[in-house]
Amino acid sequence: MSDFKYLFEPRSIAVVGVSDDMGRPGSQAVRTLLKNGYEGKLFPVNPKYEQFEGLKCYRSVAAIEESVDLVVIGVPAKGVLSVLEEAAGKKVPFAVILSGGFRESGPEGIAREQKMLTIAKQAGMRIIGPNCLGFANIHSGVYAAFGSITREPKLKPGSVSLVTQSGGFGYSIALGCAEAGIGFRHVIATGNESDIDTVQLIDALLADRETRIIVAYIEGTRDGRALLDVGRRALAAGKPVLLWKGGVTEQGARAAASHTASMTGSYDFYRAMFKQTGIVEIREIHETVDYVKAFEAEKFPAGNGVAVMGVSGGSAIVFADAGEPEGLNLCDLNAQTQERLAQVVPNIGAIHNPIDLTAGYFSAGNESKLEAAVRATLDDSGVHAVCVNLATTGSAGSLVAADVLSRIVSTTSKPVVVFSSTPASITGAALRVFASAKIPVLSSPARAAKALAMLVKYRRLQSQLKQASYATSRPGGTTQYLSEASGTLSEAESKKILASAGIPVTQDRIVNAVNDKVFKELKAPFVVKIVSPDIPHKTEIGGVKVGMRTRTELEAAVIDVMRNARTRCPNARIEGVLISEMVQGGFELIAGVVNDPVFGPVVVAGAGGIYAELMKDSACRIAPFDEQTALDMLDELRCRPILNGARGKAALDVKAAAKALAALSRFAWENRDRVREVDVNPLFVLPDGVVAADALIIMQDKAGAPAQKQLLAH
């Protein structure tokens, strides 16, 4: 938080735009600062007032005698720039611009925002906003904000920081969490993000000791790579980031365009980013609440084995139903565990998983039995987490469970979560015990299962990240071939480049006529394709022939293909024909690279062939990535089982496919400034190895701006 220290802990704040109208943002900010006991110096600014809320009111920012760490600007848009210039003159390091009337409001606003940035840049001033609700540091009572952030209910201090592009909706997430007893550190509504953006703030919060969990709502980001990077650093640091991406559907993106004019970006790429960073995707307010509760316990399952115990069989079933699709496993309990359980669980109960403690088990006098049962379960090496279903257990029974479980959790590293459906008005005492022991209490067994499953995935990604190598340096790599290339490269050029990048390609030669060399160097059967920069769709004009085995057949095919091209495309420049070894058997994948304006190069892989393509069977990851990530990516394809060898056929070389995709990702990353698009179609996965049978590389326009492009298989 060092860079932003005096933004979030300002020693003095000037608030410009106060007035007797308490609807005005500035007025709200000053009042809230006073009410919440802000301890620094506070300078209201309005030339018309001598005093405001008992404080001396200043004519202008320039008129303030002392130094100012933060200026909060709530004047109408037209007045913002002059205030900013004054603040710049006074070397104020930070401004929060609450006012709207900038980029979001048309050409005049766009120009205003540009000038705003110029002033700030020249002065080295950093800006939150404009067009935002501002921020609050809940721990220090700093409310550089207006609107809902300043209203009841007041958030209680805690370890969650929220960064949101949408003040109204983002603060709804905060209110949902607050209602569930969750406390906050910083709440920052960033609005237009002209200067300081969500990613920079997440980065700053990583360094803030008081922030343990970060929740963010964004509609878009300028720099997907920075998000990827900060997400990975957060995962490595063990500081969970929960991110809600708004505008992920066509209608949602259209609504977002008219909201903050954000570049919403492809949801597919965001989803890849979630998988590659451990940033946890959230899509509901109550889900955020559940996940924050789960993270606050700071315990992570070492695997997916869970045990469920309690007094409600139906709840255990619902837990299992929700957990299985998310990867949880109601594991078998070992013999020793079952023996220990048998000593403390009534005969009519069940000592297998789910463990049926029988009705009324949570009751005074049963503490030591309950403790023994839970400890036995936690001691089982196959159990990585435990869910205790209190279900409708009343106040006394819940308190017994809370006392026992809170004693136990201090002695285990395995997460324990509780399902209770009894209203807080009845179980209040128990809930306080659970809260102080950091035991998450969820309001449905399905939500308990989903929260545990999320923890399992988070922990798994964390250990994967430690193993992953994102090395991107391959000195003397492929760039030499690329240095002179431009436009759309031919199949032969493209394949040569990909081969040098480590992707196996079919052997081929460009010739004008069949010669002995072809027969010596290539193996029949053959494919013949016309080579011309002017014929993009070769098949359609009879420019492709396949399956030739003999010299006679091959010669006829070459003549045929040449004639077809000359007849059907009389003006095309013909450079010869490409004779390739024909690939037989295996399964056709397609692989490609899209150079996305937000995320940079992204590798897409999918099932090839007409049917699979129509079924939109594809997966993507942000480049570069390792083979394990490529394997995960292939696992997402619905056609994946086919690679294991369908109907008695030989298993195909999935590892080689993963290796090729990882190589493609490195190539795409290393050459991201030059390569706009790569299409490998098909990439044959064979029983032993892979081979690209056709490929196309499209270079960036000289301008260098990557063009937007749909996913290959969509």
Add this chain to the structure above:
Amino acid sequence: MSDFKYLFEPRSIAVVGVSDDMGRPGSQAVRTLLKNGYEGKLFPVNPKYEQFEGLKCYRSVAAIEESVDLVVIGVPAKGVLSVLEEAAGKKVPFAVILSGGFRESGPEGIAREQKMLTIAKQAGMRIIGPNCLGFANIHSGVYAAFGSITREPKLKPGSVSLVTQSGGFGYSIALGCAEAGIGFRHVIATGNESDIDTVQLIDALLADRETRIIVAYIEGTRDGRALLDVGRRALAAGKPVLLWKGGVTEQGARAAASHTASMTGSYDFYRAMFKQTGIVEIREIHETVDYVKAFEAEKFPAGNGVAVMGVSGGSAIVFADAGEPEGLNLCDLNAQTQERLAQVVPNIGAIHNPIDLTAGYFSAGNESKLEAAVRATLDDSGVHAVCVNLATTGSAGSLVAADVLSRIVSTTSKPVVVFSSTPASITGAALRVFASAKIPVLSSPARAAKALAMLVKYRRLQSQLKQASYATSRPGGTTQYLSEASGTLSEAESKKILASAGIPVTQDRIVNAVNDKVFKELKAPFVVKIVSPDIPHKTEIGGVKVGMRTRTELEAAVIDVMRNARTRCPNARIEGVLISEMVQGGFELIAGVVNDPVFGPVVVAGAGGIYAELMKDSACRIAPFDEQTALDMLDELRCRPILNGARGKAALDVKAAAKALAALSRFAWENRDRVREVDVNPLFVLPDGVVAADALIIMQDKAGAPAQKQLLAH
């Protein structure tokens, strides 16, 4: 409710098994009946007591002088049967058996449950339970129950009835609803359902005027057809049924098996049932709350056009993101609507959908503008429902919105829902206004979208149901062919039967050698297959040849196939060869019938061919069904776009495919007592029509018990 009138409104209740131990179920029941002001006569029974809770206590049920409508039995399992016999002798019409120790507890319990049923059947007595929490009629203070149902918080009277096989979890659903202000009519925990089951209770609740919405939790049902039937009648009656099916995963089903020993059944078939009845599937407690709130408003969108308006752009985006995948459409507003909005929405707002009313719009003095804006939106013919996002709006603004909206909703048939994230402790006054106007207030925009989408689907199914014909009578249908059939029928027999049922099949002849007739009657190219009851896998032994065009080719193929069969299967009975017209082009589907023990005949359709089969692309519906249902079913297949004509190919005859599936469903239904299984593989969908190129019918064993079978394409 006529059959069960004195079960739910008993004029007198005997409670057997009361004692000073207030943990005893009988004691809890009596206390709760007294506390809740049950107005009928109450007879506690225990030979050891003279009095119980100020009431005369009876030696036995027989000793009660007056007539008894309901006996509540809470004695240990061993004592239940003698109590039941006494009650039978006294002609008590209804019993609730709270005690466990029956089917769920091993062989002794199974025998006890059998005896229990015999006693009840002979006496014409109906039973709830055993092994259950009992039931409560909240309106009349009838608590024939113990445990959580009798504890705080007391449910308030309302229009929702709950039927649940799991007392603990089911009552958790009730508590979740109660916490959200929802009131109840009946709460019935059915336990083992030895006699009265969930389906019968739903049926009874359809006739209960006080019940407007039915919520049920089941782990299984004996009779899926009865559920289908009651679901359709509920839909026709406009009485929503929300059903949670527990045990839908492998682990969930395993847990359920050890819980109520229910036959959980195939989740695929349950999902088909949901689609064919309008029974709304629920999978979360908060989802149940949202859906009940939405249904309580008793307004249904005539289409999927929704308008979103409010003060939070982010909330509108989140609404759109959640609504689009569920089929909602943020429709364009017409010019007139936009003109009307322009008059009351500030310039910096937005008068397109989502409508941005701008911050602070919900405020005193703005009532008439807000009213005009909402009315203009509701008047738009493309708008079928409106979501108003209050988001973090405070108490005063929320109250303004509540007043305005409650005035409006009484004058429109279109549903209006509200999203508010401000805690109830602050918006209490507004929430009361919303509640009395039956305006659902949801706690996230995503949940608002899902609730509206659910209403759209419900309404659509309701009108589809009205149009659907489930006519099953086709006099003189296919049964004549089937009358003598048994075992596994041959391809030729199977196809003949299916043809008579209205499913086009390939033309073919069984011969021993090629003759002129074949060439006259069939069109080349041909397929030749060996015909033998002893060779199930023809291809593997060289028993199939395809693509013959000339007589020479055909003769050679017949000889070849015969020789292969004789060589590879020397003991097989060879009945000849089948010569069929070979189907060319089109797309291969597979279709089949499974005769499920719970749901009876179910039709499954899927993509054919090796890849699609591995990708598990299939859909199912319970037979019989109409062509529209078959079209819906085909729409669920991922391969569906291929039928529209892939890559410039001709569109295929989807209607004919639907017709064939509907015909197959009628055949399966009419012959459900005889046919165990049908496999049509492949069913070719052609540009003009469909044709079954191979088929197999397997008859029921004489015992008549349908065998369980996996879905065709799984």
